[in-house]
Amino acid sequence: MSAPAAKTRPPADPSADTLAALRARYRSQRQALLDDMQACALPAAPASRLPRAMAALARLADETLAALWQRAGLPGALAAVGGYGRSELFPFSDVDVLVLLPDEAGPSASLDAAVSAFVAACWDVGLEVSHSVRTVAQCLEAARQDITACTAWLEARRVAGDAALLARFEAAFAAQLDPLAFLAAKQLEQRQRHARQQDTPYALEPDCKESPGGLRDLHTIRWVARAAGFGRSWADLARSVATAREARQLARNERLLWLIRARLHLLAGRHEDRLVFERQAAVAAAFGYENRFDARGRLAQRASEQLMRRYYWCAKAVVQLSEILLQVMAQRLRAARETPPPARRINAWFSETDGALDINRDDLYQRHPRAILQTFWLYQSRPEVQSLGARTLRALYNARAAMDGRFRADPANHALFMRMLKAPAGQTHALRLMNRTSVLGRYLWVFRRIVGQMQHDLFHVYTVDQHTLMVLGNMRRFFMPEFAHEYPLCSQLAQGWQRPWVLYVAALFHDIAKGRGGDHCELGAREVRRFCRQMGIRGDDAALAEFLVREHLGMSQVAQKQDVSDPAVIARFAARVQTQRRLAGLYLLTVADIRGTSPKVWNGWKDRLLQDLYHATARHLGGHAASASALAASRQRQALALLPAGGHAAARSLWATLDGSYFTRHSAGEIAWHAQSLLHEGSGAAEGRPVIAARGAPGGEGLQVLVHAPDQPDLFARLCGWFHRAGLSIHDARIHTSRSGWALDTFQISSAHPLAGEADAGEADEQKAATAALIARVQTGLAAALASRAALPAVRLGRQSARVRSFPLTPHVEWQSDDSGQRWRLSVTASDRAGLLYGISRVLAAHGISVELARISTLGERAEDTFLLHSPDLAHASVQMQVEQELIAALQGSPPAKA
Incomplete structure (x- = not known):
């Protein structure tokens, strides 16, 4: 007879009223134990209190089950297995039991009914048991076939019934068990569980x-x-x-x-x-x-x-x-079974055995602390060393006292650590192992402070130490030819870089001061300056490492929050960077940092923004900076080269209605596409009707959308509202109004479907069709939205995630005027949720504020949006305050004061 483990409530026992006293006693005593457990985690609670409470809960279950077993009159034995078998019963853990029947107990309806009645009584009393019913032979067979069953039987403990039967089973099980095969199976199970x-x-x-x-x-x-x-x-x-x-x-x-x-x-x-x-x-x-x-x-x-x-x-x-x-x-x-493989001596301190590095004597690290870093240098530099042996791992775990102040100040250790950073390869390999064995934090004491430091900022999904090593790994990949296809510009810059170890130092220290309070960039710059002095790093290399740590957030902030088409923005950033080497280093660190933040944060749009900023700044530093007018003229010439000759006159006529910012904010390819869409024969533009065009974005992520329509105060909000209702996310918006009173707005929106060019050959047609369907949907939907004269719909923000609810982010609004005092930059930071951008745009529309540029940056579950605005009224502090109050209300999900 055999029954699988079960945890479904069986039919109620018809004679349940006879269990009332047992039920009342079990539940009252269990509640008393749970009340005691409530205090077990308090700081003043003795360490032994919880184990005693768990054991008491297991004893209570034993007593109750024994009484029910006796009442049931079943043959065989009742055994506790699993955590219950270890007498480790948590408040709501499974009560796993084995009903062990003698081999001679064949299948019978009466026995099945008796077992069912016993299990039903357990549930009626309040014991939600998970049970299996097997004979001794069936248990032994299950143990041979199933590692989970084998593990459960290993911990079997008698609760009630035939003690001799359980003893016979335990003896047969022990005789059958192969410890080495069991260990291998549990290691495989552990690897799968970890995965x-x-x-x-x-x-x-x-x-x-x-x-x-x-x-x-x-x-x-x-x-x-x-x-x-x-x-x-x-x-x-x-x-x-x-x-x-x-x-x-x-x-x-x-x-x-x-x-x-x-x-x-x-x-x-x-x-x-x-x-x-x-x-x-x-x-x-x-x-x-x-x-x-x-x-x-x-x-x-x-x-x-x-x-x-x-x-x-x-x-x-x-x-x-x-x-x-x-x-x-x-x-x-x-x-005990086989001759161990031979050990190959590396030097007086170490040997290698079957790919594992082992120390030659157990007290090596106490006698020679310098051997600790030598361990990782050998692991990094010798291809035959693939892992650390148990003897080495144990010695490292127990050598923490040897990694003291003298160890950290030892010049020989400094030299070896720098040798590891300057090696041709293996830095990530070695430093990750150093962190996993707790050596990295012992050697770099400042690193120890970030080990296990969580970052509840809604976009980092790793602890600071893990993020740091991921950034270092990303930086290393830029210098490895086999990964050149991933980020071509990064690989191109890396190939011409001298002394890449300076970048590894910057990666290692860029977030070293997280969790201390204050500006971690400034604090980190101090730490890397101290490290450089200690390691003998001098001159330009030390200055570059310090600059990169201090400024490691600056490039992404400029790219995602400022108008990088503005020559003044580029000039200010170039003055901040000063040299081409600093610019290249900052670009590499920025890409590596963003990629190591979260799988959801990096995308092709951010890549393009950073590349645009890099190239514009490089031209400025190289003495090739163009004025806004010269840049606009250059873009027009390039766009004309992409257009058929017959359309040049019409294009020039269209461009004459647009100001210079249109040309500086768009590439020549985009300008040519806009012209083709607006000047196409029979298009709505020629007839005074709105034109909506869309195409796959360069790089294959999402769509570029063009809207050409008569301008109106709530146009931007109306468009944002439709994108929100359609479930599409806006990453970038550029708003222009021609001298003829028409809006020429462009949007970069996210798409669930990559372009066919990025897909495998077998998927290309399907993705091409999906992209075409999305384009048609956008064109039809936006046309209907523009034709509507209804009031803007109310804002309905989407639900916040559990992480946002647990770690709320206070919405923040910041104003800053540009150099001319004619435009304002609005920065908004809030927890991301559906409808956020529409809520912001609705408030701005209600106050008649024109949006010229919108940069929508989503960092995990944190939104950092920036808008370039124009309104004479914003010069008045009272207007700014009123708009700010309404924006905060919109970000929090409250209705705005103005509709």
């Missing part, structure tokens, strides 16, 4: 049980140790395969994970193992964390960030210890 959990302990919303460094990794160590006979507790492992310090660390980190998991269960009122955003603040409060503020009263670090940093450090230690102990146990088990 499902983003393969990082630094996930934004980690699962404290399943994520790398979670409880399941600790369970895996115990399971393998138990199967191999190395012990069942951390104290047992300290006498077999672990050091005393490792055992203490395992126990301490397990207690923290227990506390977090128990608190999550209690907060959710159900089985919940994920540290989701909505729960992080409440869990942090239970641990006694409070928000930290800087000297000016600004929020410097949230309580939840402090909790998450503690969690990440814990998870990182668990990952390290898991790797060490599983390797140690594997070596012990293999040594």
Whole structure:
């Protein structure tokens, strides 16, 4: 007889009234234990309180199940398995049980009914059991076929019934179990589980049980140790395969994970193992964390960030210890069966065995601390070294005392670290391993402060240390020929770059001061200046590293928030950069930084903006800067070359109605496309009707849309409203009004379909059709919107994400006049949500404010939008204040004061 694990509520027991007393006792005692667990995470609670409470909850389940088993009169034995088998019962964990039947118990309707009645009684009492029903032979067969079943039976513990039957099963199971095969299967299972959990302990919303460094990794160590006979507790492992310090660390980190998991269960009122955003603040409060503020009263670090940093450090230690102990146990088990592979001596300190680097004596790092960095230099520079052996990993984990102030100040270590940065390859490879083994933060003490530092800014999705190493990795790729196709301009600049290690230093330090409060760019510049002095970096190289760290946000801010077609903007940025080398370095760091922020932040539109700014600034620095009028004339000549000769006169006639900013804000190709669309024979423009044209954007991301229509005060808002209702996102808008009173507006919008040219051959036709359908939809929809004379629809902002709700961003509005005092730059920062741009444009339309340029920048779930506005009324502070109040209300979802 066999039944799969089940957790569906069976039919109620007809004699349920006889269970009333048992139900009342179980539920009252369980509630008392849960009340006790509520206080277990408090700062003053003893470390042993939660384990005692979990064990008491398991004993209560034992007593209740034993009573129900006796009442059921079933043959065989009832065993606890899984976490319940370990007596680790969390408030809402599964109560996993095995109904073990004797082999002679064949299938029968009466036995099935008795088992069903027992399970129904469990549910009626309040024990939501997950159960399986098997004979001894069936259990042994399941263990051979299924690693999950094998693991469950490993932890079987008698609750009630035939003790001799369970003992026979345990003996047969132990005789059948192959510890080395079990270890290999659990390692494969662990790798697969880690892959499902983003393969990082630094996930934004980690699962404290399943994520790398979670409880399941600790369970895996115990399971393998138990199967191999190395012990069942951390104290047992300290006498077999672990050091005393490792055992203490395992126990301490397990207690923290227990506390977090128990608190999550209690907060959710159900089985919940994920540290989701909505729960992080409440869990942090239970641990006694409070928000930290800087000297000016600004929020410097949230309580939840402090909790998450503690969690990440814990998870990182668990990952390290898991790797060490599983390797140690594997070596012990293999040594008992086969001759180990020969070790090849590298030098007096190290040997290599089957691709793994091992130290020649256990106390190497205590005797020679300089050998610590040598470990990573060999890993970086010797192709045959693919990993670190268990002996080396353990020695590094236990060598933290050797990495003291003298170690960090040792000139020999400085020289070796710089040698690693200056090597032809392997920097990312080595530094990531240094961080994973906690050596990088011990050597660069300033780096230690950002390890596990979360960034709740709605667009970074990695901790600061992980982001930093991703930026370094991106920078390295620019210098690798095999990746030249990814970012051609970056690769082109990298090929002509002398001393690329300066860029690696800048990447390593660009966010080094995050989480301290204050301007992390200025603070980081001080840190990299100190590093350069310590490492002997002098002159232009030190000045460049400091400049790049201080200015690493500047290029993206100018590109995405200012009008880079304005020669004055380019002149100011060129004065800030000063040299071509600084410009190239800043461009490389900016691209690497944005790419390492989040998979959702980088796109082709940002790439184009940055390239335009780079090229314009390079021309200015090279002495080839053109005035606005000269640039406009040049663009017209280039556009004419793209047009048929018969259209030149009509194009010139059209261009005569437009001012110079139109030509400086558009490329020659765009100007030619506009002219072709507006001057096409039979077009609406010739007949005084609006013209709407669209095409795939260069680069294949989204569409470029042209709207030529009689100007009206709410035109921009009306167009934004239609794009919002159509579910399309605007990335850029450029607004022009001709001398004849017609608006010539262009938009860059996002599309769900890439152009056919970017797709595989088999998908090209389908994507081409999707692009054509989107173009037709845009043209038809916008034409209907322009024809409507109805009032602008009300703004209905979309729902905020869980992350935004948990880490709200206060909307911010900033005004700045241009040099002429005729135009105003409006900067808006808010949590991104559908309808945001339409809400802003509706407020501006209500005040008759003309929009000349709109830059819509979405950084994850953070919107940073910039508008170039024109209105004589904005010169009055009272008008600015009124508009600002209405904008804040619109950003928060409140109706504006004016319709």
